[in-house]
Amino acid sequence: MLTILGNWVHRYFSDEEAVLLAILLVSSLLIVLTMGAVLAPMIASCIIAFLMQGLVQHLKALKIPHVVAVSIAFLVLVGFLVLAFLVILPGLWYQLKNLFAEFPRMMGEWQQLLLVLPERYPSLISEAQVKDLHDLMRHELGELGQGIVTFSIANVPVLMAVLVYLVLVPILVFFFLKDSQTILTWCASFLPRKRPVMSKIWAEMNLQIANYVRGKVIEIIIVAVASYITFALMGVNYALLLALAVGLSVVIPYIGAAVVTIPVAMIGFFQWGWGNELFWLMFAYGVIQALDGNILVPLLFSEAVNLHPVAIILSVLVFGGLWGFWGVFFAIPLATFTKAIFNAWPLADEAAQLSSQEP
Template identity: 25%
Template structure:
């Protein structure tokens, strides 16, 4: 007997048990699954370049190596640029530390005068907060170490996935029934297009946002404007939450290096304008993924991704859900879930449509009500 023929409570129990099992497996095998997930997305991104090189009679292995070398060169250029900025930041670290200490002392005095909280009590509260956050810091360190391990495993996984691409695709077609071959082909084609457009769009968006952030901070006179603007653009890759976190960095730097609060206010206004441009112009036109995930689901999956795989999960969550939505849209029983994830908001809900329909039936003669049905 099929699951869909069972009572609702039985169906929901089976689905819930399956989700719990899936989450447990993904969390347990995070050290293996995270590098594989990144490698799969990047292999899809590099695949068109490899195909183009092979069309020009370049051997398969050499074409993969050339494509990976271009990717590594791009990443190395970005890291070199950021490292030069970080070195300059490190030279001023003692001065910034002293200025931050002076601000902290003044803040403690203001809190004591305004709220009557003794400085010793404030120190104790800060100490307790730091003790309670040790577990969170530990998780963050583990996430960073996991991300570093991803960097070393990625080239190997990407090379092997591109090399065995035909084998993997044939497996996906053969594992499903022959009558589903068209659906499998459509899902694979849309998945490839969605991932490629999403990642390329994000890279272009990141560069534009980094330039806008840096220009705004330079005009406001914030120190290390290029470094902070670039970090803010990278954080902006985390949907919705990253943009909020990115504002704190230039505000803190302005607080430490400048007197007064006009610069901080200017930073907040500038970043709000940049976020408005990003969300309403850049994302719709540049991040041209075929699958649009609505804002509510984006925030939820980013938080779930962080809980499951840490920082890596936050970056992987949106493209992963985009792939899931493609599959849902192709399976009749799962189409409602695909609509729930999507960004197409209906103008009327079905309950309202049914009420309006019943109202129309009530005012019609009996013989006309059958026509409405």
């Protein structure tokens, strides 16, 4: 047993860069797990700066000086935050409040619809089961409403921290964009001069992950805006809430679109019942999803992420369970990063060859 373990360690950790890379990965994971809440502004700023680096590079390609390009990107970020907190969030809160106020009527209609099932299919479902299901749904909705009220009252310090982050994060993003090369050079000074494995991983990250994350943000915005315009023109209630849900659904491949279909169909049903309006709503929703999958995604993601669907779903489950929404959002980039590490990891018989390739 010790011989097998020794051979495995020699095969995967015979190269000093492999050992250093393993230490860096474990240390980074421990820091995020133990100090993630404290470092949240710094991590968020790094991610946002990473997303906006593409805009800075495009501006610099137009012969715009670096400081001016960074300032323009910073103003774009501040403008988006102002738009979100002065226009989008108040609208979302108003629609969410109206939705909770309308829940009793919806529950009544839902109960009437369920009560028809025992009459038509008495062998499959009984009135007692329908009543239990209705009571369960009413209880869960009551718990949800109570949780929202409790959150709004008991988490005032958290809301104050959010306000602090709104000031701190943009400032950090500005300096990360402005001094990105200096920061990267400083970090690289602590690493070995010959680092073929890290260079290979960084190249794949910069090529695939950066394009994916930026493209995903653009996809969310385009799908959400298109959905809002469509729902608003059709007169759908809670158009902003549904548009936000449809936009965020693109974060989870293969699952998000199917899950969001339920609230879209339910809102349409409770508003119009079984009618032509509901049919046209679902048709428009299907067209949006089809255009997203067949036109928008190929345009945005020219560098396709070569991952098997099973690997994508597994990464969503694992990273989502660890870090919630952000774990889901970055599941595919993290899976790609993991794959890049496995592909570039030096084995005992490849270490010498990799080292000889580094100038």
